[in-house]
Amino acid sequence: MAEQLLVGNIRRRELVTVLADSYSTPPTVAFEIDLMREVNRRLGEPAVMSVCRPDSRSADPLQVVDFLTGAVTFEFRQQAGLAGTMSPKATMAAEVRGSLGAGTFLQGFRSPSKSRFLVNVALYGQPPAPGKVVAPDLIP
Numbered sequence: 001m002a003e004q005l006l007v008g009n010i011r012r013r014e015l016v017t018v019l020a021d022s023y024s025t026p027p028t029v030a031f032e033i034d035l036m037r038e039v040n041r042r043l044g045e046p047a048v049m050s051v052c053r054p055d056s057r058s059a060d061p062l063q064v065v066d067f068l069t070g071a072v073t074f075e076f077r078q079q080a081g082l083a084g085t086m087s088p089k090a091t092m093a094a095e096v097r098g099s100l101g102a103g104t105f106l107q108g109f110r111s112p113s114k115s116r117f118l119v120n121v122a123l124y125g126q127p128p129a130p131g132k133v134v135a136p137d138l139i140p
Helices: 002-009 031-043 060-079 088-100
Strands: 016-019 048-052
Touching: 002 016, 002 031, 031 048, 060 088
Parallel strands: 016 048
Antiparallel strands: none
């Protein structure tokens, strides 16, 4: 999943460092090396320069990303009938959508370029939200 997310969002000739939230993997899995190798292979050029997995509790920017990601994914879980509408998470997700001016994230969303925060919710296999630059293999 991390691989597809990166392939769909890295532009040509863009160099990136990936900060991925730390989670446990078997000792035989070299997540950082495997991710960098596969993304670069699929893009056909070196784009991922390094991958680091800090614990998100020690990095405020990762906490913000976790928070926003949770708000987006919660709405998709609600649509699938896997989450309710009255929980604190439901309230938080609705507040985030309202604060960003997004009625929904279900069709994708891109905040206006003059926004205080730039948020882009791209859906794999769907046309991009207005203003989104698309990697060649994002849309089938």
